[in-house]
Amino acid sequence: MTTNLAQNNQKKSTPRTRLVSGIVLIIAGLAIVLLFGRNIQPGLQSTFGLTPQGDSNVIPIPDLVLPAQPAIYVLALVTIFLGAWQLARGIRSTNLLVGLVAFCYVAAFLVWAAMGRSMDLVGMMNTSLVRATPIALAALCGVVSERAAVVNIGIEGIMLLSAMTSVMLASLTHNLYLGLLAGMLTGMFVAALHAILVIQFRVDQIISGVAVNIVGAGASSFISNRYLQISNTLNNSGVFPNLAIPGLVKIPILGPVLFENNIMVYLMLILVAVTFVVLFYTRWGLRTRAVGEHPKAADTLGINVYMMRYVNVILGGMVAGMGGAYFTIGSVGRFDKLMTAGKGFIGLAAMIFGNWNPIGALGSSLIFGFADSLQIKMQILSIPIPTEFLQMAPYIVTIVVLAGLVGRVHTPAADGTPYIKQ
Amino acid sequence: MNANATPTNPERTKSSGKQGQGSKLLQTLLVPALAVLTGFIIGAIVIALSNDAVIVAYRNFFHAPGAALAATWKAISIAYGSLFYGSFGSLPEIYRGFQSYSATGNSKALLQAIYPFTESLATVTPYILAGLAVAVGFKCGLFNIGAEGQFGIGALTSAFVGYSIHGLPWYIHLPLAMLAGAAGGALWGAIPGLLKGLTGAHEVVTTIMMNYISYSLSNWLLNGPMKAPGFRPLTPVVENAAMLPRFFPAPLRFNWGFIVALAVAALVYWFLFKTTIGFEIRAVGANPDGARYAGMNIVKNFVIAMTLSGALAGLAGASQVLGIDHWVGQGFSAGYGFDSIAIALLGQSHPLGVVLAAFLWGTLRSGATSMQFTAGVPIEIISIIQGLVIVFVAAPAVIRWIYRIRAIRTETTVLTRGWGK
Structure with a gap:
């Protein structure tokens, strides 16, 4: 309806x-x-x-x-x-x-x-990219699962849980890559639960997502209070170092913005490109989109609708898990309660703004990242605007974007509706 | 009521069959009750798993299985026992308090004994109103996640009217402050409603964004224009005339807000089920295409429903300020948004159901503090239980599958829709 x-x-x-x-x-x-x-x-x-x-x-x-x-x-x-x-x-x-x-x-x-005075424009552009990374990963998760017609509004909860597990495993094993893996597996696991609820049990997708958010926020805060805030051995992982790519980093402006980041930023950029190619130039992508646009027709042609949806939601969960891991092992090295601060939802707005297209999602994530870095910059420059108003900027941008664009983007036709096989 | 416009409305199917009313009621209550039970069982597992003594006992489970089970039982019973005590107090204590009061006229012991229960009722008050807010949204097919922001803004506006105006008699000042709270919340809810109606921007995302904006706004207000003299970011205390009168002497905070909340619940019931606008709202919620065919203005109904929803959430904030805290501080509204969603879902969006669900939720929240204090279980366990309850209420199939109950009737209530469609 x-x-x-x-x-x-x-x-x-x-x-x-x-x-x-x-x-x-x-x-x-x-x-x-x-x-x-x-x-x-x-x-x-x-x-x-x-x-x-x-x-x-x-x-x-x-x-x-x-x-x-x-x-x-x-x-x-x-x-x-x-x-x-x-x-x-x-x-x-x-x-x-x-x-x-x-x-x-x-x-x-x-x-x-x-x-x-002087403003470090290149630094600001770099901060935009870095700040856009978790948003873009969240948006990518949204793109992957919504192209198969499953709305995943629980990205925020997934990111919180995987941020927590990744810092815990990374701190325990002193291996950041294992931490990243833990984050992705957590995302996969939670997304699989969401998928079972909405595909198998046909729970309202938005409500299931909200429940994921509540459980994610509750469980991560619970564990944080009970264990992480007490012992530092579980909550002190260090972060991925910045890797300068030899040669490319020397390019003026572009070099310091793009090619001198930590591995998660590169991974995000690679994932965006890979998702774009897979979604629009492979059989898998065609089937995903078919399932998202007209599941019945896809089913008639022998595509396993449920299977496609499960796999896409779970893959999306892994991407969101990576986005969650970014918050801890990619940027500060410790977990704090509710540290994602709505980035999962902003990612959803970026997905809509980007017209359910990975490249578009990256582009709009960069806008949000820019709003964020601008806000930080303004605080440093002590502009005569209260910081609270600058902090509102990304959220206001999200609302404006949603209000201005929803009518003009193409939503996958079956988005949010369960498929009942006859 | 004419039947053709709301084919999927559960209330119609419920009221249409006179026979088997009792079993239907039982069936309606069964799933939420089992959902809450299941939530608590899983919560108990989490409590046991996070208890050091229990983990130690299970390390040598094969040597002393009894000890492990006893430790598990102890951890769970202490946690839930202190939760229950924190929520309701204990009956013997109340009885003794009553005896000493009737014997000596000294009310101190009695007041102390009824403190937990009255405190629970005081906590229930804003939950009733906030739960109604989300329920009204659901009735129109709108998912208002912004109750938290509307609550916060309502609290701020009612506090502002409460402390900035002097010298009014209470019968003017108190209603004025309550209305100011409702108006603040209504404004905060109307914006997503308008955006949804006019541009199709999905209310789930816009209301969440409005929440974040309200946090920043209230931080600014509390540190600037509305800050009371002193170091902490708090508003001044509201005037006596704007406070909701309390039933018992301090420290008992149970107040008239509870009665107001019950009255508002009745009013919302009347509005939704006995007025034309209420009918339209439910029709739009049940089947917007059908409603449009019937000549109803969808945009108008979205805006009305969201405004009313926001007003109720704002009123919840006002009841908390004017009845309990008497001032607003940072993080004032934290948690009310998701709590009220849980309450509305648990209450099946029906005003009476919401009141019952709010009662459950408020007593839980009120007792959780004492659980954290006595049993050392972080208060967030309640959020975990809450999320699980939402899943189970929204997915009756899961509950039926766990408990092997057959479905008597199948109903599909569409609560939300895709992005801006």
Whole structure:
């Protein structure tokens, strides 16, 4: 049973909406001037570092220095120009338009924030990638299982449990790879339980996922209180070191952003590529998508619907388990209660934003990662905005993204509905 | 009520058959009861496994199996015994307290004896309201995971009205503060409702995001605009006129909020089952396509249901502030969101069921503190039991499979839908 609401509300490019959006854009452009362009001393400059400080691997390139006031005015003018263009001719691609305007806003904000000082832009881009890693892994888990029409909203709980088991095993054995394996196996196990509940027992998928979240949060907090907070031998694993990839790391800007991370970031990038290829260029992927779009037809053609769903959900659970392991052995080396802080849900939003496509999911995870790293940067730069409001940013972005895009993405047709074999 | 618009509504099937009413009621109660029982059994296993003495005893199980079993029994009975004592107190103590009160007129022993039970009732109060909040959402096919955020915002707004206005008589100030709480929660719930109706953004994700936003917002408010003088991030204490009156002298915190919650439950029952809007909400929940064919405005019903849901959660926050704590601190609403989901599911989204489920849940939560103190079992064991209960209630098939019960009737209640469809 679907409500088809989104279809009714799909925005069509009528002259009236064009007029409205054009005017909105012009106002947005003026807002840039009002928000960031006022009270700037004319001579101030914003410096963006393009070479990480104290990093000998990278070929140094000069910093990007922008005069603050003209830069902000240019960005405002670009937005106003886009609005005028929209009024006069109309711009075909709404996504492009939204993307450009968002870029102008972010850039203007950065110029304003870095006014009169230096901001490490490359470091920030790297932090974005690192922060995006668990989100992307969560989103990937969502993509893999939802392409087979099983909604897994319990990713948060899976990640908490696997974060805990991975740090425990890694601390006990002093082997981070075993920890990673433990995390993935935990994810697999919990996802298998979810799969049994929703496929075998036809429990409402969302409710089963919520139960996974509650049990995951409860069990990990229970064990954390009972054992991990008491003994450090179980909760002190160390983290994967950063591996610079020889040669590639020397590339300016790209090198320090992409090729100087820990193994989990590389694994995430590889997994995204592999999932993309498997999903769209192999028989397995075709069957997965068939099961997600029209299970009955797939069944008629001899595909084992239940089997495909089980395997996909369980594989997704392994990916989410890796995402959970990232929180402990990939970043801080210890487990704390509820440390995932909603990243599993943000991953789901990234999956929707990315249109159930691994590459898209990575792209939208990067946006969330950027919002996160921006927030950290702003706290360091002590911008006169309360930190609490900056902390809201990723969540507000999630809501805006969901509200703005759901109507325009393609959900797997059978997503969330159990299949009953006749 | 006309029958054609709600073909899958369980209430209709329930009320349609007059014969076998008793066995149907039994059947309705059987699954939740067995779900709770199973949750507790698994909880007991976890308690035993996490107890050092039990583990040691099982190391030489083959030499002394009796000792191992005795240690297991001891661990479980101490944990659940202290849980029960923390929830209800003990009957002999109450009896002795009553005797000494009637003999000497000294109420101290009696008050001490009834403290655990009244404290449980005080804890139950917000759970009734928050459980109703989620239940109203379910009735409209909406899964409101944001009760926690709505609870927090409602608590803040009611506290604000409670402490910032001076000199009003209680019969104006108290209702005003309660309404402010409801309004705050309603606002926080209406946003996801509007987004769901207008853009199709799934309420599960948006309400969770609203939760995180509310945490940051309340942290900011508690450290800034609403902070009372002093070091800790707390609001000032609300005015006496805004407090819900208590039945017994301090430290007993049982108050009129409980009565208010019961009245609101009755009101929600009336609203859902005796009014046109309530019928529409249930129709949209049961079959949105059918409801649209019948000319109902789906968006309007989504917004009404989410606003009402938020208002109830906000009222729960208000009852906690005005009745029990009298101020708001950090992490005030923690846990209420998921607790209320469990309560709504356990109560099968029916107001009466919700009241009963909230009673169970509140007494559990209230006793869990004493369990942590006496038996050293972390309070999170309750969350584990709770998640399991949700699974078992949502999957009657699992319970039937475990206990080999045959299904009498098959009902499918659609509670939630896919992403923005």
